[in-house]
Amino acid sequence: MNSVKNKVLLINSIADKAKLLIDLFDELVAKNFRFYLLSSQTCLIKQFQDKNWPAKKIALGPTVKNKLSQALFISCSPWLFLKILLILLNYRLKEKITAIICLGWTEKILATMPAKLLGLKIIWLEEPSFNYQELKFKRLYKLNSRLATVIVFNSYTRIQLENTGCSKTVITLVQPAIKTSAYQDNLYNKLAQAEQKNSRRKYFTIGTITDLNQRQKIETLFQAVKICQTVIPNLQLIIVGDGEERKNLSWLAKKIEIDTLVWFVGEQQQTKKWLNSFDLYLVSSESPNLTDYYNILEAMATGLPVIGPRHLGLEDIISENKTGSLVENGNQEMLARQVVKIEQDKKLRQQLGKNGQERLKQLFIFDKMVNEMASILKINCY
Structure with a gap:
């Protein structure tokens, strides 16, 4: 040895x-x-x-x-x-x-x-x-x-x-x-995913993985969800993560009347199953750190389009209109427009996800x- x-x-x-x-x-x-x-x-x-x-x-x-x-x-x-x-x-x-x-x-x-x-x-x-x-x-x-x-x-x-x-x-x-071996599908998984894509999902699910602390612009995300629900009635938001602000954020969701659309699922050791349930991944951090980068790359490996804040370094990862979208930090209307755009165009959504997987293989x-x-x-x- x-x-x-x-x-x-x-x-x-x-x-x-x-x-x-x-x-x-x-x-x-x-x-x-x-x-x-x-x-x-x-x-x-x-x-x-x-x-x-x-x-x-x-x-x-x-x-x-x-x-x-x-x-x-x-x-x-x-x-x-x-x-x-x-x-x-x-x-x-x-x-x-x-x-x-x-x-x-x-x-x-x-x-x-x-x-x-x-x-x-x-x-x-x-x-x-x-x-x-x-x-x-x-x-x-x-x-x-x-x-x-x-x-x-x-x-x-x-x-x-x-x-x-x-x-x-x-x-x-x-x-x-990140290690992408967990996302390299065998034939069985590919057939299962194809069947899932052909079936109609009950909800359009926005997902984010984050620590619930004061760095997060969750309020902007909540306001965007409220705007989107008039266009996307089957919308839901799943938040994976925990922190000192969870109770306050639960209260905020209730205050702006979207508590029936928002699910706090807490800290999760295995995030892949949650990513598989998302249709769109949102970066909810005001200033993305290395763990946020890890989660973004995981979302791309899963084949999800990603929306994140502009002018904070994510331009190297998220290619505008190719793997997702970058929006102004705190701009709930701009965020809502991008969510609606991706939800309304299934082919675009699938292409963004596919492009993200290819970008991951080539650059990261x-x-x-x-x-x-x-x-x-x-x-x-x-």
């Missing part, structure tokens, strides 16, 4: 389940790779624990939201730098790590310089949802970025980073991807993503 040669520490302060990254890491583990996690967020810790990968919780200082918390962060920073340096030194000596991956702003500020001092390779993964207009300590962020390989998952993020002042030479675009290739990340991390693939 070969000893593990590639050991990487992931440091995280982002509340994202990061399904896409878990699948990526899972594949890299099979390529002589070992991951360790330090996270201030429990959701990613649970994902690691489910895989039996080493994971620990870490305090990374106060979250910088305003001037007071910013001043507190600055006052704590010398101690935090020393803390991170000692932690990295321990992992360097004890676990023989050779690289770190930073997901959030906090660890990019705190861990980059100590990692450089210890001779570790530094990888930054840039969340598509990050708002660079609200970037704190911009000069330090730019300075630290020069010491890292910065991975982005869409062209929009790359442009934002360049506009922020980060060097083009440190930025690498890696196309996000899981093995390519794995090999690119392996190369960046200097992994020996066997």
